[in-house]
């Protein structure tokens with residue numbers, strides 16, 4: 692079993708209307724954890740991501756992320772749940 696993180700298309704976000712983007716503002720943070728005050732600031736930051744070759748953005752903490760394809764998946768320790776080996 693693999694677990695996948697959600698990701699968002701940068702171009703998809705940029706194609707939204709300002710009205711929609713404004714609603715999405717709280718979902719985005721800068722590297723320092725602060726929020727964008729305006730949709731213009733967010734659009735600017737997203738264009739920077741495109742410039743870096745980033746097509747998608749991770750939702751949440753992902754340590755196996757591809758900036759073009761998104762989360763590559765995380766192996767779940769299924770054997771533990773199945774009870775192989777007894778108590779961990």
Ligand SMILES: [Zn+2]
Nearest residue numbers: 696753754762
């Ligand atoms: Zn992931």
